[in-house]
Amino acid sequence: MSRSLNFKPSNDRATKITLTFACWTTAILFFLPIAWIIATALKPKNTVLDIPPKVLFVPTLQNLIDALSFSNTLSYFINSIIYSSIAVLLAILVSFLAAYSFSRFKPAGTDFLMFLLLSTRFVPAAAFVIPFFQLFNILKLKDSFLGLIIFYTMFSIPFSVWILKGFIDGVSTKFDETGLVYGAKRPHIMFKLVLPQVRSGLVAAFVFNIIFVWNEFLFNFQLGGLKTYGIPVGLFTSITKGGQVDWSFVASIGTLYVLPLALVIYFFQRYLLVGLTFGTVRGEV
Amino acid sequence: MESPLFDIKLNNLTKKFDSFTAVNNINFTIPKSSVTVLLGPSGCGKTTLMRMIAGLEKPTSGSIFFEEHEVTRVSTRRRNLGMVFQYPVIYRGTSVKRNLELPLLSEGLEKQVINDRVHKVAELLGISDSLNKLVEELDNGTRQKIAVGRAIAREPNIILFDEPITNIDINSKLELKRSLKELFGRLSQTIVYVTHDQTEAMTLADQIALMQDGVITQCAPPSEIYSKPGNQFAGWFLGNPGMNFIDKKHLTKTDSTVGAPTLFSQTLRVGARARDVAVLGIRAESVSVSTKEVSGAKPARVLRKSLGIGGQYLLDLDYAGLVIKVRVSHAMGREVSDKVWTTVDSDNISLFDENGVVV
Numbered sequence: 001m002s003r004s005l006n007f008k009p010s011n012d013r014a015t016k017i018t019l020t021f022a023c024w025t026t027a028i029l030f031f032l033p034i035a036w037i038i039a040t041a042l043k044p045k046n047t048v049l050d051i052p053p054k055v056l057f058v059p060t061l062q063n064l065i066d067a068l069s070f071s072n073t074l075s076y077f078i079n080s081i082i083y084s085s086i087a088v089l090l091a092i093l094v095s096f097l098a099a100y101s102f103s104r105f106k107p108a109g110t111d112f113l114m115f116l117l118l119s120t121r122f123v124p125a126a127a128f129v130i131p132f133f134q135l136f137n138i139l140k141l142k143d144s145f146l147g148l149i150i151f152y153t154m155f156s157i158p159f160s161v162w163i164l165k166g167f168i169d170g171v172s173t174k175f176d177e178t179g180l181v182y183g184a185k186r187p188h189i190m191f192k193l194v195l196p197q198v199r200s201g202l203v204a205a206f207v208f209n210i211i212f213v214w215n216e217f218l219f220n221f222q223l224g225g226l227k228t229y230g231i232p233v234g235l236f237t238s239i240t241k242g243g244q245v246d247w248s249f250v251a252s253i254g255t256l257y258v259l260p261l262a263l264v265i266y267f268f269q270r271y272l273l274v275g276l277t278f279g280t281v282r283g284e285v
Numbered sequence: 286m287e288s289p290l291f292d293i294k295l296n297n298l299t300k301k302f303d304s305f306t307a308v309n310n311i312n313f314t315i316p317k318s319s320v321t322v323l324l325g326p327s328g329c330g331k332t333t334l335m336r337m338i339a340g341l342e343k344p345t346s347g348s349i350f351f352e353e354h355e356v357t358r359v360s361t362r363r364r365n366l367g368m369v370f371q372y373p374v375i376y377r378g379t380s381v382k383r384n385l386e387l388p389l390l391s392e393g394l395e396k397q398v399i400n401d402r403v404h405k406v407a408e409l410l411g412i413s414d415s416l417n418k419l420v421e422e423l424d425n426g427t428r429q430k431i432a433v434g435r436a437i438a439r440e441p442n443i444i445l446f447d448e449p450i451t452n453i454d455i456n457s458k459l460e461l462k463r464s465l466k467e468l469f470g471r472l473s474q475t476i477v478y479v480t481h482d483q484t485e486a487m488t489l490a491d492q493i494a495l496m497q498d499g500v501i502t503q504c505a506p507p508s509e510i511y512s513k514p515g516n517q518f519a520g521w522f523l524g525n526p527g528m529n530f531i532d533k534k535h536l537t538k539t540d541s542t543v544g545a546p547t548l549f550s551q552t553l554r555v556g557a558r559a560r561d562v563a564v565l566g567i568r569a570e571s572v573s574v575s576t577k578e579v580s581g582a583k584p585a586r587v588l589r590k591s592l593g594i595g596g597q598y599l600l601d602l603d604y605a606g607l608v609i610k611v612r613v614s615h616a617m618g619r620e621v622s623d624k625v626w627t628t629v630d631s632d633n634i635s636l637f638d639e640n641g642v643v644v
Contacts, residue, residue, distance in 0.1 A: 174372055177361075177368070178374040178432075180362055181341075181362075181367065182439065183391070192376055196376065197377060
């Protein structure tokens with residue numbers, strides 16, 4: 001069967017406008033709930049439940065100030081920042097060492113070990129809750145930062161090793177060999193020569209894991225306590241005040257909760273693509 | 286640069302990767318304080334041989350000596366080498382100066398010594414003005430200069446270059462080749478340089494070790510290896526185009542002479558060697574071309590005429606079924622139409638036996 005070649009110009013203006021419109025509509029549709037939360041946080045308290053909802057209003061920061069000055073809100077934030085940042089940074093350090101070993105020394109059964117590592121993420125979190133609860137009780141790690149940091153580090157390692165191994169595989173072994181020829185020790189080769197080459201992988205691993213850990217609720221609720229609850233648990237426990245839901249308060253906490261993550265994702269979004277492809281699509285990042 | 290000078294002796298050196306023999310029983314000495322270029326096509330074993338000298342690859346059998354010290358089982362770290370790879374390896378996010386310093390710092394040298402060496406090397410390579418620049422700001426050619434600088438700043442006994450110009454863009458390539466040529470003239474170390482590019486080899490080498498199928502087939506200074514190839518492979522691989530080969534069916538032989546009557550009228554007096562001659566080798570520039578009939582010259586039909594680099598013309602000439610390539614000057618090339626008369630310089634004809642080895 002013969003087919004004639006008919007190349008239509010792909011930058012047809014009408015198609016371009018339609019596609020742009022479709023993309024924007026979809027994006028707005030997905031963004032609506034978040035916009036609703038942010039709008040609710042900025043609305044005066046007495047107009048929050050108005051029907052029909054008020055689209056035009058004079059924004060106020062009072063709800064956010066109230067939410068922040070509520071007894072535990074600030075400590076929830078600080079807790080979240082402490083355990084998520086320390087755990088993720090620790091996880092990345094450990095993962096880099098592991099990924100480097102897997103990539104360069106290729107120990108027997110590397111593929112199986114890599115599979116095994118990720119298999120911990122196959123099991124639903126709920127299945128782990130009770131054993132971990134018991135374990136943390138026995139080790140007296142419940143409601144401690146040390147316990148949560150250990151747990152979230154462990155939680156972040158498998159995915160980070162996968163991301164970083166992909167990146168390190170992409171770095172020529174000539175970097176290592178250059179170091180060896182200069183008489184450098186292994187740490188020098190790893191941290192001075194190879195690590196700077198996988199900078200985008202490190203950022204990708206950081207962004208992914210910070211999203212996971214920042215949003216994690218179940219284990220923070222079960223293994224944490226009043227001393228160590230983060231924002232997701234804080235939001236859950238403070239949702240009802242005096243028997244009814246304070247929507248302004250919920251929306252304000254929600255806004256403050258999403259904000260740091262939104263900023264991280266906004267500034268590092270180019271690394272998300274390289275992370276999602278495990279370093280196979282590197283680009284110039 | 287002050288450092289002890291070492292010969293590199295390779296004894297029965299073999300490297301196998303499963304059933305593939307990359308380096309096959311090489312016995313060879315790389316003389317101290319010279320530039321030896323390992324030249325050959327891809328897969329001939331030149332890089333594997335260099336990696337064994339560096340200790341980055343373990344030989345399957347055989348031994349390597351640096352002067353009288355056996356290093357076959359000595360780790361790369363302790364061989365006191367400098368090595369430059371195909372891809373410019375740099376310390377990202379640091380300055381040129383820092384890049385040159387880092388390996389020296391890990392050797393624990395004094396600050397003043399490091400500083401002196403860095404400046405000396407930068408001057409040698411013409412990168413003194415870039416010392417404070419970030420390496421990311423530099424092109425690949427300059428980055429490769431930094432890699433070269435790092436290799437020589439350590440003042441090793443031996444410096445290895447693994448196709449350092451291959452991945453560099455064409456403009457920087459010429460500049461880097463010039464810098465290396467100048468640098469090699471000023472260094473006293475034993476230098477081994479791997480490349481598949483014959484012009485690079487011709488420019489930089491004191492001696493070229495030509496490799497084929499894991500074996501060094503000939504080792505000689507560039508001019509000698511070009512004009513007196515030790516085998517047909519050397520004749521074919523070196524030169525652009527490679528040597529023309531005239532096989533048995535075009536030859537006439539007596540007990541002491543050889544001729545190729547379709548191509549040239551004289552007979553070559555080669556004595557007893559005539560018995561072994563199976564192939565004649567003639568370089569493209571060893572054939573003189575005239576557009577007018579000359580006595581003693583042979584007529585040829587011009588099959589193709591193409592303009593080559595440097596303005597010279599390349600002609601494909603047909604002598605009643607025997608086709609050879611001939612290079613002529615620009616002026617002559619422009620004159621040539623469909624027929625020419627040629628003579629061959631007898632002194633520049635190579636004789637090979639049935640196995641392709643020079644006789």
